[in-house]
Every structure is written in C-alpha cells, then in structure tokens.
Amino acid sequence: MNDGGLYFAKCGTIAENRYEMLIVRRIALEASRLRCARWTCSMKERVRNDTIFALSTAQGRAGVGIIRVSGPDATLCVHALSKQTNQSTIAPRIAEFRKLYHPITKEHLDDAVVLHFPEPKSFTGEDVIEFQVHGSPAVISGVLQAxxxxxxxxxxxxGEFTERAFENQKMNLMQVEALADLLSAETESQRSQALRQLSGRIGETLEIWQKELIHCLAYTEAMIDFGDDEDDVTDASYTKMIERAKGLQSHMKKHLNDGRRGELLRNGIQVAIIGPPNAGKSSLLNHLAQRPAAIVSSIAGTTRDIVRVPLNLKGYAVILCDTAGIRETDDLIEKVGVTRARECADEADICVLMVDGQLYQTEWEDLSKSWTTNTIIVCNKSDLIDDESTLRKLQRSITSRTSIPAERVHLISCLNGSGIDALIEALGESVQAKVSSSGDASVITRERHRQHLEKCINYLQEFIDNPHQSEFAAEHLRRAVDGIGRILGRVDVEQVLDVIFEEFCIGK
Known part of the structure; x- marks a missing residue:
C-alpha cells in the first residue's frame, strides 16, 4: 500500500476509534445518569417514608401551640411520648388527653390534647397526629426535641406537609398556590379569592378541558395507528373531534379574556399619582397612607424617584405610587425621574392626575396627554379658592376639556382634608370596577397559569390549522395536554393509553 493509502487507512482507524469512544462515552454517561436517577428516586422514597413533624402555629408565646406529625410512624410518636408500651390504637378524630414525657429522660413535658387523623382522610393523605400543647416556647421546644x-x-x-398533600393527590398545584395566597392574604378580597381558588373549581374546569384534549389526542393517535383497520375510527368522527377542539379553544380564550382581574387582586392594583411639581402629590400619598411615607417640601422637584406604598383600600390591595413632578427640565437626575413618572403612569391600573387648582390652566398643556379612561383628576388647594361658584366652574371646565365625567373630577385640599373622603370613595369604586367580575372562582391568579394556557391555545390552533397531518397534529395536541397538566401539576402519558384502550374497540 502506498503512503497515501496508509494515511487514509490510519485516518479511518482513528475515526472509527473516535466514533467507538464517543459511543462508549455516551453509554457511560447514560448509565451514570440512570444510576443517579435511581439513587435520586431511592433517596426521595426514603424521604417520603420518613415521618415529619413541625410547629403549625406561630412562633412565640401563646395560649396553645399545635405540633403536627405526618407519616407512617405518626401514631408511634404518641406512644413514644406517652409511656405506652402496648401501643393501643388511638381513636380517630376524638380529642384525647395525654401526659407527654421525653422518650429518653422520662421527664414530664406537658399535658396535651392529642388528635388522630388516619390516612387517607387527612390533610396530607397520611396518618396525621396533632399535639395541642401549652404555647410557651419552652414547652414547644421540649416536645419538638422529644x-x-x-x-x-x-x-x-x-412546605413539606403541603407537598405531601399534593403528592397524595389531596390537592392540585393550583390549590397549593391558593393555600400559599391564603396564608399571605392581607385584604378581604385576597382572602376571598384565595378561598375560592382553594375550593378547586378552577381545577375542575381545567381537568375537564384536559380530559377533552386527551380524548382528542387518543383519537388522533388511533387514526395514525389503526385508521385503516377499525370501523369506529372514521373520517366523519375525526371531523367531529376537530369541531370539539375548536369549541374547547373558544372556551379557553374566553377564560383568558378576564382583564387580569385575579392577578390584580392577588398582586395589588397599582395607582399612580402624577402631575406637575408642587401640586401636592406627596401630601395626598401621606393622607391616603395615614403616615409620612413621602417627603413633603415647597421646593419643586423634591420627589425624584417613585415612592411605592402598599395600602388596604376598601378591602382591596392597592399600591400607591408617588412620582416626580412632570415638567421640562435641564436637570439630568430630574429628567430621569420625569421619565420614570411617565412610565409608571403607562403601567398603572388607575391614574390620579393631580394639579394645582389655581394654576391648572397654565399646567394643562404639559399634562393634556396624561389622562385615560382610568384617570381620576384631582384639583388640589381648593382651600385657596373662596368662591364656591368658582370651584364648580373649575370642575366644569376640566370636564369639558377632558370628556371625563364630573364624578371623576375631585376638588380637594390636602391642607384641611376637604374632599379627600369623597376621593377615597371614588378610588374604591374605581378599584372595585377593575375587579368587578372576579367573584368567579375560575379567574386566573398567576402569570404562570396564563402563560401555559396561552401556549395550550396556540398548540390547539396549530392542530386546527393542520388536523390531517396526523403525526404533527398528535404532537400539537400532546403539547396542549402538557400545558394544562403543568398548571395542575399533573402530567401523565398513561392517561392517553387509558382512553385508547377503554373507548375504542381496538384489538377486539
């Protein structure tokens, strides 16, 4: 063989060796991944088999402290702490008086009321024990240590108790999130919404949609695999299934078109106070917050950045935003503040446009583009205008210039407080109007839910546009099912197989 042949032969051998090495390396990596996966599953299984305990009530001194125990050895904990060697059964859901002792030192810890909630009818779906002890830090610490x-x-x-409830299908992921919202609720509306979500109605709606999607997917899979062999998988029935998918998509779109009411209730409605310098914006913020949250000064341009204050307004969570005065300026820092003020106004759910009642004519040109349908106009310093007819004339003038109804134009005085109560009422009505239809338990409360539902709608549209390209159509439906499953926290491929084998006569 000549030198050229030897060279190419050697290159071929090297290439083959590298290819084999690559295959071996991939096999080794896959084996390592599987070992890690098995080890992880094994660890998770051991963790799940543990019995867990924690203080369920707040830390600190209290009349009663509740310590919750969950897991396969929950009842063993009662026997261990009450000097019982016969391990008699604990009556379910009946309060029992027990003296608690340390298992090792035999020291008397406390006298407690013990409740037993047997699996699966408990919060976690496991055996659950609750120790109701005296709520002193020393008693609680002693029982936890025991x-x-x-x-x-x-x-x-x-969060492990709730995680176990989720794993044992006592609640779906949306209910888990609703429970977190309920625990952090600060207003009546947030509490009500969290309870409605916790009831599971929205989850039931999504589960119905998911079942419909799984049915469509199963039918599409059947068309691919068995369309030529089975009489019950026909073009006519497939066309009906496509119409069902269209109807389902329509329901989802209607569900999304909610004005983000649930998210507004959960996160808080943003109210931006905008206007020229020295109009009294910071004074109004302090009035509404009932504390000196913002610096008030007669020097124009005192407020440079946005001051945000969370507020409970008529039972709704509101975030008040005091902004820099809007005007033309050469000050670079103030320019940034003005830009941020305009951005805040654009992003706000409600705008309060505040002007000086005496100077509004000269300030109007700069602010003429600042009002929207969500704007409330406030004329401050009404105490400096003595004539009542002048005040009414001012109100009518603003209404005619802006086409904003008279009830959305308010004359106030931050100095003596006149008109502020009426403004608070108007703000409360505007906030309520923003979320007026949120009595429905099926509103979307998190951006995560909205994103997955939008993806589901998009995949359904791709299926509807090309329903007869079977392999692609099935994949689009599969991803739509996955989108709903990710909202609920349940994604199961076996569900598709169940429908195929239960609803069709395949293999008869």
Whole structure:
C-alpha cells in the first residue's frame, strides 16, 4: 500500500476509534445518569417514608401551640411520648388527653390534647397526629426535641406537609398556590379569592378541558395507528373531534379574556399619582397612607424617584405610587425621574392626575396627554379658592376639556382634608370596577397559569390549522395536554393509553 493509502487507512482507524469512544462515552454517561436517577428516586422514597413533624402555629408565646406529625410512624410518636408500651390504637378524630414525657429522660413535658387523623382522610393523605400543647416556647421546644428522638422521625422542611398533600393527590398545584395566597392574604378580597381558588373549581374546569384534549389526542393517535383497520375510527368522527377542539379553544380564550382581574387582586392594583411639581402629590400619598411615607417640601422637584406604598383600600390591595413632578427640565437626575413618572403612569391600573387648582390652566398643556379612561383628576388647594361658584366652574371646565365625567373630577385640599373622603370613595369604586367580575372562582391568579394556557391555545390552533397531518397534529395536541397538566401539576402519558384502550374497540 502506498503512503497515501496508509494515511487514509490510519485516518479511518482513528475515526472509527473516535466514533467507538464517543459511543462508549455516551453509554457511560447514560448509565451514570440512570444510576443517579435511581439513587435520586431511592433517596426521595426514603424521604417520603420518613415521618415529619413541625410547629403549625406561630412562633412565640401563646395560649396553645399545635405540633403536627405526618407519616407512617405518626401514631408511634404518641406512644413514644406517652409511656405506652402496648401501643393501643388511638381513636380517630376524638380529642384525647395525654401526659407527654421525653422518650429518653422520662421527664414530664406537658399535658396535651392529642388528635388522630388516619390516612387517607387527612390533610396530607397520611396518618396525621396533632399535639395541642401549652404555647410557651419552652414547652414547644421540649416536645419538638422529644419527637426528634423517635426513630425515622425528623423535622419537616418548609412546605413539606403541603407537598405531601399534593403528592397524595389531596390537592392540585393550583390549590397549593391558593393555600400559599391564603396564608399571605392581607385584604378581604385576597382572602376571598384565595378561598375560592382553594375550593378547586378552577381545577375542575381545567381537568375537564384536559380530559377533552386527551380524548382528542387518543383519537388522533388511533387514526395514525389503526385508521385503516377499525370501523369506529372514521373520517366523519375525526371531523367531529376537530369541531370539539375548536369549541374547547373558544372556551379557553374566553377564560383568558378576564382583564387580569385575579392577578390584580392577588398582586395589588397599582395607582399612580402624577402631575406637575408642587401640586401636592406627596401630601395626598401621606393622607391616603395615614403616615409620612413621602417627603413633603415647597421646593419643586423634591420627589425624584417613585415612592411605592402598599395600602388596604376598601378591602382591596392597592399600591400607591408617588412620582416626580412632570415638567421640562435641564436637570439630568430630574429628567430621569420625569421619565420614570411617565412610565409608571403607562403601567398603572388607575391614574390620579393631580394639579394645582389655581394654576391648572397654565399646567394643562404639559399634562393634556396624561389622562385615560382610568384617570381620576384631582384639583388640589381648593382651600385657596373662596368662591364656591368658582370651584364648580373649575370642575366644569376640566370636564369639558377632558370628556371625563364630573364624578371623576375631585376638588380637594390636602391642607384641611376637604374632599379627600369623597376621593377615597371614588378610588374604591374605581378599584372595585377593575375587579368587578372576579367573584368567579375560575379567574386566573398567576402569570404562570396564563402563560401555559396561552401556549395550550396556540398548540390547539396549530392542530386546527393542520388536523390531517396526523403525526404533527398528535404532537400539537400532546403539547396542549402538557400545558394544562403543568398548571395542575399533573402530567401523565398513561392517561392517553387509558382512553385508547377503554373507548375504542381496538384489538377486539
């Protein structure tokens, strides 16, 4: 063989060796991944088999403290802490008086009321024990330390009780999020919405949609695999299924078109106070917040950045935003503040446009583009205008210039407080109007839900546009099912197989 042949032969051998090495490396990596996966699953299984405990009531001194225990050895904890060797059964859902002792030192810890909630009818779906003890830090610390000595018992991780409830299908992911919202609710509206979400109605709606999608997917899969062999998989029935998909998509779109009411209730409605310098914006913020949240000064341009104050307004969560005075300026820092003020106004759910009642004529040109349908106009310093007819004339003038109804134009005085109560009422009505239809339990409360539902609608549209390209159509439907599953926290491929084998006569 000549030198050229030897060269190419050697290159071929090197290439083959590299290819084999690449295959071996990939096999090794895959084996390592599987070992890690098995180890992770094994660890998770051991963690799930642990019995967990934690204080369920707030930290600190109280009349009663509740310590919750969940897991396969929950009842063992009662026997271990009450000197019972016969391990008699604990009556379910009946309060029992028990003296608690440390399992090792035998020290008397406290006298407690013990409740047993057997699986699966408990919060977590596991055996659950609740110790109701005296709420002093010393008693609670002693009982927790005693529980830690019981075999296979450990302190719970944050949220682990709810995680176990989710894993045992006692609640879906949306209900888990609703529970978190309920625990952090600060207003009546947030509490009501969280409870409605926790009831599971929106989850039931999504589960119905998911079942419909799974049915469509199963039919599409059947068309691919068995369309030529089975009489019950026909073009006519497939066409009907496409119409069902269109109707389902229509319901989803209607559900999305909610004005983000649920998210507004949960996150707070943003109210921006905008206007020229020295109009009294910071004074109004302090009046509404009932505290000196913003610096008030007669020097124009005092407020440079946005001051945000969370507020409970008529039972609704509101975020008040005091902004820099809007005007032309050469000051670079103030320019940034003016830009941020305009951006805040654009992003706000409600705008309060505030002007000086005496100077509004000269200030109007700069602010003439600042009002929208969500704007409330406030004329401050009404105490400096003595004539009542002048005040009414001012109100009519503003109404005619802006086409904003008279009830959305308010004359106030931050100095003596006149007109502020009426303004608060008007703000409350505007906030309520923003979320007026949110009595429906099926509103979307998180951006995560909205994004997955939008993806689901888009995949459905791709299926509707090309329903007869079977493999692609099935993939689009599969992703739509996955989108709903990700909202609920449940994605199961086996559901598709169940529908195929239960609803069709394939293999008869």
């Amino acid at each position: 529980l830690s000595t019981v075999p296979r018992c450990r302190i719970a991780e944050p």
